[in-house]
Amino acid sequence: MSTSPAVPGPAAFLEQMMLIRAFEERSAASFAEGRSPGTCTCVGQEASAVGVVAALREDDLILTNHRSAGHLLARGADPGRLMAEIMGRSTGYCGGKSGTLHVSAKELGVILTSTIVGGELSLAPGVALSLSMKGSDAVVACFFGDGAACEGIFHEALNLAAVWKLPVLFVCENNEWQAFVHRRETMLTENIASRAAGYGIEGRTVDGNDAEAVFAAAAEAVERIRETKTPFLLETKTYRLRGHFEPDDQGYVDKDELATWRARDPIATLRSRLLSSGALTTGEAAAMDRRVAERLDAAFSFAAGSPWPSLDQLTTNVYA
């Protein structure tokens, strides 16, 4: 049994979020320069990623969706190997086979990035079943979007996990968009967490742009799962500040809605709060900027300098 994670301070959250944001922006820039394929960034949703992941123990496992860079980096993924994967290089976490959309990293306990919306939901109960049959009290965190909550597999996964008492923290990152469709076009209710009742499990909605609030809610949920052996549905309310998939000019997004949420940017908000409360000095903030930039410079040059996979990789790893 691993010990519970230490409570991270807000400054640590801030730096993690800055790293994620910068990673995504560089990744988008790399696409724009024609150096990597399009990608789904998690810009605007960093607080949800760092808050939940911080609440996990080392032996807890993660499944996530196409907007997974935040979860991976929060979990400690090496930005260089992650970017190499996005660029399709042999040094990436999956040798370039995954690319941006299916990254897994066994060494980090990240079982899956599913680019099939709902794929993460379909596998999560089985992963939790393995844990519980081993007698472990580890949990599985399964990240998915408000769109995935419309897929039938959402219903099947929550119901099975409930009936079989599987330790899954279902994390719905409700960012108001499902590619080019607004959430309001896809459901009559405002919250997804309210669906938990239909499965006889607990659900809760939390401000997904506040890393500390997310952390507190996730930590409590994880504790309840370990205690009760019952899954939990946590909804983090946040917003997709960039487009769905690069390139995307967001021409279809309501300007006021976007402005409202830009004003609630989880990074800017936390940074200015910490600066104005004195918890962070401008010097420390500048040092963070520098550290992030340095890590990313190194990551991108590692990735760009890495070799392509050899052509025999076309047919390796198909069968065990």
Add this chain to the structure above:
Amino acid sequence: MSTSPAVPGPAAFLEQMMLIRAFEERSAASFAEGRSPGTCTCVGQEASAVGVVAALREDDLILTNHRSAGHLLARGADPGRLMAEIMGRSTGYCGGKSGTLHVSAKELGVILTSTIVGGELSLAPGVALSLSMKGSDAVVACFFGDGAACEGIFHEALNLAAVWKLPVLFVCENNEWQAFVHRRETMLTENIASRAAGYGIEGRTVDGNDAEAVFAAAAEAVERIRETKTPFLLETKTYRLRGHFEPDDQGYVDKDELATWRARDPIATLRSRLLSSGALTTGEAAAMDRRVAERLDAAFSFAAGSPWPSLDQLTTNVYA
């Protein structure tokens, strides 16, 4: 626009239910004699069928599942053509191609019997969409089981119908069993109607063994659907008194549970209530028995005397 259906008296319900019960028992006997393939009977669930169907107008449409004989007969299907279909004869509603498990009858507004659990749920919103795009105020009644409520397509169908404001009466016939699995092994909640809230629509649970109560609830639901253009989830609580699919000795069924529900047999209950209240005389009851027997004798000899489909039917009706 058709006019609303006349309120049927309990005696009419009783005779319909008796016809359905007798049809199913003969159909099971016919299987036992090797004259037709196995079948899923609706023995025990007749009240739910006749109550809901009576609440529909002639221009309302029906989709149903593998336990559809009750819905078809309540809708006025000819027992002879229905039995011919079950026996695979050319005079059946579908020329023998459907057999017992996929019967449809366009002339009766029965679009589908789906033997894929959930198939009826997947098609119902589209049928309702046709109606509403034509400007009709007809509704679609979609019958499915508690098992189907575990399929992802249940979730997708209810959500789409809710968001698109489609006139669907979702009727969950909760008979406590899902083939060889008890409902309690498949969900933590007692009711399925409570899931309606997750889609922002209304749901209601009714005693499915009381034809009049079912009728009243269905009539009210249909009225609300026509008014509000919003789907409705009606759950009829009933019980599968025979096995899942012939032959099935129900060896796996708890004896007490079965006995409890046998005591609540919708036909015996109504019949004795009507007899003891004087609403039905023994003479009238005997006449009912006779009429039912005569109709079924005629039906079974029609079916058994009907020709098999010709072999060219192997490849007809594949394409339009």
Add this chain to the structure above:
Amino acid sequence: MRTITPYDAIGEALAEEMRRDATVLAFGEGIATKRHDLVAEFGAARVRNTPLAEGIIAGTAAGAAATGLRPVVDLLFAPFLTFSMEEIVNSAGKLRFLSGGQFSFPMVAMAMTGAGWGVGAQHNHNVEAWFVHSPGLKVVMPSTAADFKGLMKSSIRDDNPVLFFLDVALLHTPGEVPDGDHLVPLGKAAIRRPGSDVTLVSYAKTVHGCVAAAETLAAEGISAEVVDLRSLKPWDEEAVLASVRKTGRLVVVHEASRTCGVGAEIAATVAEEAFASLRTPIVRLAGPDAPAASSWVLEQAFVPQADAIAEAARGAVARTLSLATA
């Protein structure tokens, strides 16, 4: 003639058919956002965004088709069809038959597929053969802008469920499209280049590889006929057999995995029906029996390219010659 992309050709086809027939409607995850001009012209009831749920999108299309509408649904990428197999195969494909002909299912399901975007195997998987193998369905997969338009219009008018596959590599490359009511019949192949020594049968992006190969081969004195199937179900047996009877040699080329792919059906049919005309073993050139990797170099290597096609054709021709001289 105008020069437009296949993406725009599909848009024109939808608009023209919706104008012509009030029962045609379109829905899918984002189609109303992406094709806003259609919403503007035909209204929100006929061009709809949907919740993210492929099963019910396909099922709703089938239900609507059975009762008088002609839906076109956009299921985005072919691997997402795995979430709508039940509705497409068991309902749309079988219920006409099972109902004894009482209902028909005039609907079109679109899905993008193939290499080109580096998005990997959960977006890029050529599964057209599944639907060719399933009863009651039709399947098309065009290679030119004109065919995207003409086949889409015919698919919408067809009274059966049609799977319409869009090769992503072609979608944004402009091509010529005839003016007016341009229809291409389902089930008719196109001879993209006539020839007499070897028949290259293909569809979608690899047709262009075949044409390029044929040009290379022509310079070497080998005359290759390029047959573009366009429709995979029904497929134009007559055109393929006629070509093979003329050339005596067959190379079938597609991006989809080789095993049980459409090429297997073509090869098997030719081995049955035109056996006596064959002067050389049939050759299939297809994607490996492996998922598609995201990495650009691997993604491209997955697809049979012009060089490999030319080499296969050369091999076929050479082999006959050596057999003949042996």
Add this chain to the structure above:
Amino acid sequence: MRTITPYDAIGEALAEEMRRDATVLAFGEGIATKRHDLVAEFGAARVRNTPLAEGIIAGTAAGAAATGLRPVVDLLFAPFLTFSMEEIVNSAGKLRFLSGGQFSFPMVAMAMTGAGWGVGAQHNHNVEAWFVHSPGLKVVMPSTAADFKGLMKSSIRDDNPVLFFLDVALLHTPGEVPDGDHLVPLGKAAIRRPGSDVTLVSYAKTVHGCVAAAETLAAEGISAEVVDLRSLKPWDEEAVLASVRKTGRLVVVHEASRTCGVGAEIAATVAEEAFASLRTPIVRLAGPDAPAASSWVLEQAFVPQADAIAEAARGAVARTLSLATA
């Protein structure tokens, strides 16, 4: 040797493998009810009923397989696999590759299929070719009680996802099963009857039709070799090619629809790899490209029967002779 039904042979295979390996578990809609002896021996945690939801059954198997368990799931009837295509194809089949080999997916998905019960096209649809066409999966479909057992045991031990198809017509007919730890390797065909004039390749129920046909043919002086594929992916190319090289004639027989079926792959491969040995056109005998009707007479007529197989073989032999004498 004991004489037991394939249904019981599967039960034995499950019990033996669960005894041998604590990571093996089984779940599905009713499996704990129907195989109560397994619950009694291995406990409710390892033999589970599930909610009625094929998608999550398959997905849970894939998730469990990726993390150390070896699940066997019962998906009942093949058409219900349409509800689990996403999980089987996109996850179980592709994620080993996409993860660069980090995870493997040792799981077995069972489904019944084929004519015999008069239950119609939503229960009876032979879709094995879909999975043969999809990367990363294995597919088996036995014809004898011994193979049901031996292939199930090998499937459970295999580190890849295996689709295990059970022909309903065979399931309750007893047959001989060797005692002890009886294993049949995946990928190896069985020669059910040796012969020299024509090769009959088949699998599942039609193997028995081929054997019956071979007996009829023998009486007429035609020696037919019957090859039972048993595994459809990988399939035993070597055995089939060796047989065809010997006989020079190939008839492929299966119940599944002809178009893009497994027979197409066999025929295409032979036309590529053993072309020079073929003395006559390949013949495929398969189910029509139509849904299966429930009506008993139509259901039976769907399946290639011994008479038709013998006739096809006779035709093949006669055709060569007439070519040779022409």
